[in-house]
Each structure stands twice: as structure tokens, then as C-alpha cells.
Amino acid sequence: MNNINKERLFQNLATSSEIGSIPGKGLRRLALSDEDKVMRDIFKKWCEEAGLSVRVDDLGNMYGRREGRKSLPPIVMGSHLDTQPEGGRFDGVLGVLLALEAIETLNDNGIEPDRPVEIVNFTNEEGARFEPPMLGSGGISGVFDQAYVHSRQDREGHRFLEELQRIGYKGKEENRIGDFDSFLELHIEQGPILEDEGKQIGIVEGVQGISWLDVTITGEADHAGTTPMHLRKDALMAAGEIMHKLETTIARDDVSVTIGKISVSPNTVNCIPGKALFTVDIRSTDDDVRKTAVNATKNSIRDVCRLRDVGVEIAELWETEKIVFDEGITGAIEQSVKHLGYSSKRMVSGAGHDAKYINNLGPTAMIFLPSVNGKSHVPSELTLEEDIVRGANVLYHTLLTLSQE
Numbered sequence: 001m002n003n004i005n006k007e008r009l010f011q012n013l014a015t016s017s018e019i020g021s022i023p024g025k026g027l028r029r030l031a032l033s034d035e036d037k038v039m040r041d042i043f044k045k046w047c048e049e050a051g052l053s054v055r056v057d058d059l060g061n062m063y064g065r066r067e068g069r070k071s072l073p074p075i076v077m078g079s080h081l082d083t084q085p086e087g088g089r090f091d092g093v094l095g096v097l098l099a100l101e102a103i104e105t106l107n108d109n110g111i112e113p114d115r116p117v118e119i120v121n122f123t124n125e126e127g128a129r130f131e132p133p134m135l136g137s138g139g140i141s142g143v144f145d146q147a148y149v150h151s152r153q154d155r156e157g158h159r160f161l162e163e164l165q166r167i168g169y170k171g172k173e174e175n176r177i178g179d180f181d182s183f184l185e186l187h188i189e190q191g192p193i194l195e196d197e198g199k200q201i202g203i204v205e206g207v208q209g210i211s212w213l214d215v216t217i218t219g220e221a222d223h224a225g226t227t228p229m230h231l232r233k234d235a236l237m238a239a240g241e242i243m244h245k246l247e248t249t250i251a252r253d254d255v256s257v258t259i260g261k262i263s264v265s266p267n268t269v270n271c272i273p274g275k276a277l278f279t280v281d282i283r284s285t286d287d288d289v290r291k292t293a294v295n296a297t298k299n300s301i302r303d304v305c306r307l308r309d310v311g312v313e314i315a316e317l318w319e320t321e322k323i324v325f326d327e328g329i330t331g332a333i334e335q336s337v338k339h340l341g342y343s344s345k346r347m348v349s350g351a352g353h354d355a356k357y358i359n360n361l362g363p364t365a366m367i368f369l370p371s372v373n374g375k376s377h378v379p380s381e382l383t384l385e386e387d388i389v390r391g392a393n394v395l396y397h398t399l400l401t402l403s404q405e
Helices: 006-018 034-049 093-108 135-140 146-151 160-166 193-197 235-249 287-307 327-340 354-358 385-402
Strands: 053-056 062-066 075-080 117-122 182-188 201-207 209-218 256-258 262-265 275-284 311-320 344-349 364-369
Touching (some): 006 034, 006 385, 034 093, 034 117, 075 354, 075 385, 093 117, 093 182, 135 146, 201 327, 201 385, 235 275, 327 364, 344 364
Antiparallel strands (some): 053 062, 062 117, 256 275, 262 275
16 A cells, blocks of 8 residues: 555654653753754755755745646645653654655655645744744744744743744745645644544544633732731732632633643742732633633632732733634545544544644644543653554555645
């Protein structure tokens, strides 16, 4: 069936897993870091060795192109090579490396499809260094403008544009993705559903909506030993009550609520916290349900702060609507799965991905691979070799189907 070369694939994965490696078999390869540059340089070399022409756009997105027999819009595949600060070896990385392997397999078999084929490595998908996430794909799809992306700063004050120039990956705006026929992103599931149901491939029909809030509570910092409990304006106690209330009154089966980041000032053992900052991540497959949950969250926060006599500011950091992927592409994925004899499940992604924004530009879909114990964004993240091989074969056979006129 002209399947992929798993030895070559796993050698590339092993090389990637060395760049930014941390204890526990994890990776720290933040966007536009020195480690990111090393990985980009290697990826560029691999693309050129596979006969691809490489270009880079003004946001640092990298593209490798294999021409087709006809002048048609290309099939585009890809994901991202950056990771979380203590991330895993598979998240995003597989989507890029398996796309490269699919093209290598075309080369191995002397197949010249009608359509050109492109691979893309998107910049700063994770949002771990520069917020918000998916800046590369969001920038080229019109969600963010160039000035906004270039102006993002990390916690040390380094600007996106300066770091892009520093590592030598600021390209030209005219190199951005153009018209395309189909976009395919393969990714690990980052959840337990496929493993729990014993399914080998996830056929992703869409991505749920996401809202991020940034909350700042201002009380009064006082001495822990001399200030009576009834006279305190403890910002952290207010935050704790809010978090418990959100978990018990807002979160439910169709709405997830996550407090992902928190900081306290002055942050000492014997001082009452005068300020607490935290984020709230709210997600749902129904945008109306999500927006109702966001409003209810704001009201709950304000109610607690009013009763505790502390100040509060709530900022909306980021919002993205639910999207539905292209049925023609998901159908092609399903055909490939059946042809290969694998089991599958149609599902909606709980996480945001570059495909979510690229869907604004043209027909898009995703392929999920099982995550052992549902783990992701941690060093213990694991997708089994046999699942990786299945995913690579599904991607390759779907590419064969889509790349013919």
C-alpha cells in the first residue's frame, strides 16, 4: 500500500526530541528561542533534502513546497514545532514531521500528484512565551494584524519582532500561505477519549469555542499576626472563594472552567495578600453556552468581591468561536482510515489548534492520534509508536486522495 518509512520517521522524531530536552523525556522549546532556531534550521535542512523549496513569511511561519504536475492550489499540511516550558515530544511536532514523511513517501514511490503539496511550521502556536497562542496562524488568517503580532512581549520584555530577527527567521509578507485546496493538521488528541474507547484515529469535525479572562483582585496587605480576621481585605481569600464558586456553579458537562495561572503580592508567609491575579479559561462546543458562562463568571467574581469589600478588574484576554471543519476533507480522512483497516471516532477538539484559524482561509480538517492517559503539555506526554505509524499512513493516503485534481 506504499506506506511510510517508519525507520526514517522515528529517526527524525528522535532528533527533534534532543533539541530542548528536559528531564523526564520532555521538551522546552519555546517560540523564537535558541532551541527553536536549532529545530527550525534542522527542519529547513530536511525539507531541502526532500527536494522542497523553503520560504519564510513575516511572522516566521516556515513553508516547504513540492510542486505538482499542474498549476493548482496546493494541499497544505502542518502544525508547530514549539512546545510548552515543560512540554512533551509529540504535541504539534508529529503534525510537522508526519507531513514531511508523507512527502518523503511520495518521493520514495515516484508519485507526482496533480496538486503541489506544502508543509508549514507555524510560529508560537503554544502561546507559552508570547500571548495569545496561535500568533503565526492567527496572523496570516486575519485574526491578528502584523503590528499586533510583532509587538507581543514575553515576561522578560523581549518583543516578538526582535526575537524573530535575532534567530534569523523574519521573512517576507508575500511568502504567507496563498490560496489552497485543503489544509490538514495531524495532532495528538491531548485527551483520554480515543484511548478510553479503544479507537486508533480521531476524525476531527471542529474545535470548541474558548474564552480567556484575566482577573485582578485588590485588597489590603497587612500583618498576618496583628490584623483581626474580621478587619481583613484578603485578596487571595477572595480569589479562593471565587475559584470554588466557579467550579461548583459554572463548570458542568458542557462547560469547562480552568484557573491556569495565579500570582499573589506580596507573596510572603506572614503578610496578608493585598493583590491576587489569576486567569480563567472557559470552553464549550456551544458558543451561546460559553458566552452565558462567561457572563455568569463575571457576575460571580463581582459578587464575591463586593461582599468581601475588595476591588476587582476583569479583562477579556482572548476569545475564539467554535468552528466546523470541511466535510469533504473529513470524508477523505474517513475513507483512508477504512482503506487501512483502522478504527476511528468522529469528535470535536477541546483544544485550540492552528487549523482553527486556517479554517478562515479555506477547507480544513484534523486527524487525532491517541494520547496515553490523556496526558499533554507535560514531559510524560506519550503517543505510542504504532499509533504514530497509523497516523502517518492515514495522513499519507488522505494526501494521495486530495492531491489529485
